[in-house]
Amino acid sequence: MSKSQLPVIPLEACHPAPYVREPLSVDAAVELATVFKALSDPVRLRLLSSIASRAGQEACVCDLSEGIDLTQPTISHHLKVLRSAGLLTSERRASWVYYRVVPQALQRVSDALLLESGETAAATA
């Protein structure tokens, strides 16, 4: 059998699965990644949780070093990152700065993950 007679076996084709919905846009991915970056540090997660676990979801900066073996400037830096990502707000009252959770921001991120999991985002979105 000459070369020209060899059967042509096509490479196994890739079978793309069709989209059933629109995936995240570039802009939405960049925005969401910023929030996840703020949440990607264990100390920041503990600070956020420490605030979220208190009455009124609010805590004084003077009360947030409990159980966290870091200097006050380092803790303040982490709180600033969470605030920049829109997860916390802060307010100065007399000598102290108080931090408060932004539940809507956490809800939005939670909904985005739920959407990717195939569940419908919560009706509260």
Add this chain to the structure above:
Amino acid sequence: MSKSQLPVIPLEACHPAPYVREPLSVDAAVELATVFKALSDPVRLRLLSSIASRAGQEACVCDLSEGIDLTQPTISHHLKVLRSAGLLTSERRASWVYYRVVPQALQRVSDALLLESGETAAATA
């Protein structure tokens, strides 16, 4: 009035807000931060969303570079990070590797955020 007669004005005290529930433990924060780190990159979010948006929440690696201006090895690296964080599983079928979303992993992270937002985690947890 002598110095000894000056009134003593105490420093304004910090008023710690009481905990209404237990905050995240150190171990839980470390584990959760690992997943958020995997999600903190826009390209990884788009890859995850591209897989999650398809029928069966599954996609062939050969079909994931569409619209993403990166080399195949870089895309494979990002997919590996998502898989290591437990957000994707992979399976080789003949010549191609297929990636599938792990909805339970996304649901767990979504629930953790919802808890911090002050909402009760979804009943599906």
